[in-house]
Amino acid sequence: MSQSVLQVRDLVTRFDSERGQVRAVNGVSFDVRAGETLAIVGESGSGKSVTAMSLLRMVRPPGRIESGEIRFQGRDLLTLDEKEMREVRGGGISMIFQDPMSSLNPVMKIRTQLVEAMLSHGKFTGSQARGRAADLMGRVGIPDADARLADYPHAFSGGMRQRVMIAMALANDPEVVIADEPTTALDVTIQAQILDLLAELNRDLGTAIVLITHNLGVVARSCRRVAVMYGGHIVEEAPVDELFTAPRHPYTRALLAATPRLAASRRLPLVPIEGRPPDLVAPIPGCPYAPRCDVAEERCHEEHPPTYSDERAGRDWRCWVAGPDGGLPPAAEPDAPASREHPAGPETPLLEVDALVKTFPVKRRTSPLRRTTRYVSAVDGVSLSIAPGETVGLVGESGCGKSSVAKALLGIHPATSGTIRFDGRDVGVLRGADLAWYRSQTQLVFQDPMSSLNPRLTVGDAVREPLLVHGLAKGERARHRVAELLELVGLDPAVAARYPHEFSGGQRQRIVIARALAVDPRLLVCDEAVSALDVSLQAQIINLLQDLQRRLGLSYLFIGHDLATVRYISHRIMVMYLGQIVESGPSEEITANPQHPYTASLLSAVPEPDPARERQRERIVLGGDVPSPIDPPPACRFHSRCPIGPLTNPGRTVCATERPPLREVAPGQYAACHFPGELRRSGLDSAAR
Structure with a gap:
């Protein structure tokens, strides 16, 4: 094993606040070796990013590094003056921000x-x-x-x-690169390219990388060792294979259980981590995870556990229950959910969309009249249907038109052409009270709950607002309805007097869902509603959506780019590329037996939280980015990137000359491809079906 290039010992970073000192990083220690990628994982608020900023002494007031050592090239960075630190930043240690x-x-x-x-x-x-x-x-x-x-x-x-x-x-050829959530906002295909690039830096240049993330699939694919943070502490550190196979801290085990997997059965429930992360202003005297732990003992609440080590395996952990032998008792079995299969039958669709087109004009900036010269074809001939009580997933890379479909359905951006029918009525001809009725029946849940809530309104006022706008309730009746809605999404009605900034990300998303439910809708359009959340919060929101669907009979259009999550919640999946649907079918069939090469490419790029499986999987690497929707490729729009198209098979000119229709190519599966099923995704156990 190569020598450590970065050594961190007992690092403590704190922030002064009106309530007291926030202990953001509390005694963190780790080493990073040349040519190694060390992952630091944990929920938001666990101290990962503050640790990264502390390594480069970039913590600003009211924060400060209180104590500890950060040794790089034999020097303690905490003893250097600002001029010397500027030489280290970017020269010896550099940082990639989110x-x-x-x-x-x-x-x-x-x-x-x-x-x-x-x-x-x-x-x-x-x-x-x-x-x-x-x-x-x-x-x-x-x-x-x-x-x-x-x-x-x-x-x-x-x-x-x-x-x-x-x-x-x-x-400047640094010896250490700190990557703080470098792939969180990226599509799976771009994420795969960035991870491959970081791996090349390890291999070819010997660069040490500290990768901060909450995506355990990314960790399994690209890291050698993992440090798990919780409440400002590192609660477990181990080689990646051993940590994923046999976690020795209950928090690590809980993170793994909350992560959706492509190869797992959809019938197995996600197991969210109940409760909230600890209050770092007033930490408990014992283990910070004890209030949320399913195997905690009495002493876990009273005394902080020591660090146990297994030097032969190269791992450390802090847990009274696991003890020096590292053995955790079995986790509590989650309650089996009710059936999530959508009943088959000739049910009349709730929503029918036929040949939807949405274009946006592009005006010439150099023209004094700003004339329209070209059009962006955001949505080009999309047809779909959603039955009552059904969830349809819509996936694809950024720029493929997913959000444009959602906004056209809700009238935010009126469709250029095509028809939208809701409950048998043509939405395009609705006016006045009829249009208000449609808008109350379809609601949108955005990706970022904080930008969806008015920071100057209390939670109660935010949820009450749609009731007043639609004339459904006011006064005491509205107050009771707000309490019912908050309780419906798993929040205490007493929180109605609080403001959005006082809640966690998962709680804010629950508030947004409660507001959407205020007008008794029948269809929720969830536009990347969980993509910005940690895996534990993501599991909570997904379980909530499924529970609401069972209780209220809701239908969902669930938009996302994380195929593992979309697969878990959806009955059917539609795959979109450059404004068109290229494949659709039952979610488990789509992910186990993709018929379109684009779908297979997306699936091969999804990192799974299983290091052994990740090493065995074959990747389908797509070159370049999605072409411009202003000037899309002719015929099959995917042919310019397709691994089985003219790029690798010059004789297949049909891909560049004829647009393939969306046709049934397998029972229940439809694909727009001249050569469906030729490119199978490697590495997925089809027995997961």
């Missing part, structure tokens, strides 16, 4: 930003830095690197901007 757009200067060209990063450390001359900028762009897989250096950040896709950030992080 949102590249907020990290890149929008008014500077990419070349200028890369060159500036190199010149600031004095390792390269101006001419060397300019030449190296193109090399860096090529190394991170950006095509036509010389030309793209002249572009501004807004001209790049999300995945390409993240590649630029990685290039900037590598500009």
Whole structure:
């Protein structure tokens, strides 16, 4: 094993607040070795990002690093002055942030930003830095690197901007790269490319990487060791295979149980972690996880557990119950849910969409009249139906038109053409009271609950607002209805007097769902409703949605890019690419036996929380980004990226000349492909069906 390049010992970082000191990082210790990727995982608020910022002494007031050691190249970084630290930042240790757009200067060209990063450390001359900028762009897989250096950040896709950030992080050949949630907001295909790139840095350059994430699939795919954080402490650290196979802390086991898996049966329930993360202002005297632990003993609540070690296996854990032998008692068996299968039969659809088209005009900026010259074809001929009590999943990469479909259905962006029928009525001709009725029957749940709630309204006022707008209740009756709705989504009615910022992300999403239910809708459109949540909160919201469906008979259009999550909650899945549906069918059939190569590509890119399976799976790597919807490829829109199309089989000109119809190619499965079923996804156990 190579020598440690970064050693952290007893790191303590605290923030001053009106309520007292927030103990964000409380005695954290770990080592990172050259050529190794160490993952730091845990829920939001566990201290992962504060740890990362502490390593580079980037914690700002009212926060401060109170004690500990951070040793890099033999020097304790906490003893360096600010000038010496500037040499370390970017030169010895660099950082990749979660949102590249907020990290890149929008008014500077990419070349200028890369060159500036190199010149600031004095390792390269101006001419060397300019030449190296193109090399860096090529190394991170950006095509036509010389030309793209002249572009501004807004001209790049999300995945390409993240590649630029990685290039900037590598500009001065650092020994350690800290990657803070670098793939959270990316599609699975772009995420796979970024993970492969980080793996190359490990292998080819010997760069040590600290990967901060809450996605356990990402950890299984790309990391060698894992440190699990909870309440500002590292509660377990182990090699990735041993941690996933035999976790020795109940929190680690709970995180794994809450994670959806592509190869697992949909009939097995997700097991959310009940309760909330600890209050870091007033921590309990014992184990911080004890109030949420299903195997906690009396002393777990009274005394903090010591650190137990297994030096032969290279793992540490802090748990009274597991003790020195590391053995945890069996977890409590979750209650089996009621059947989630949608009853078959010739039921009249609740929602019918036929040949939906939505285009947006693009105006020429240089024209004094700003005339429309071209159109973005966001949705091109989409047809779908949703039955009462059914969940239909809609998946695809960013830019494929998923959200445009949702907004067209709800009238936020009126459809350009096509028909939408709800409960047998043509939505396009509804006016006045009839249109208000339709809007009350269909509600939207957005990805970010905080931006969906008015921060100046109490939770009670936010939930009461739709009741007043639609004239359904007021006064005392409205107050009682608000209490019923909060209780329906699992919240205490007493929280109605509190404001949104006082709640966790999962609780805020419950509030948004309660508000959507206020008008007694029959269809909820969930647009990436759980993609920004930790796995434990995600499991809670998914279980809540399924419970509401059983109790109220709701129908869902569930939009997402995480196929494991969409598969778990959906009865049927529709796969969208560049404005068109390319495959649809029962969720388990789609994921076990994909017929369209795009679906197979998406599935192969989904990281699963199983290191052994990840090493055996074959990947289908797609080149480039989704083509521009302003000028989509002719015929089959996927043919310019297809691994079985003209790129690899020049004789298949039909893919570039004829648009394939969406036709039934297997029982219940429909695919728009001239060669359906040819490209099977590797590595999925079909017995999971």
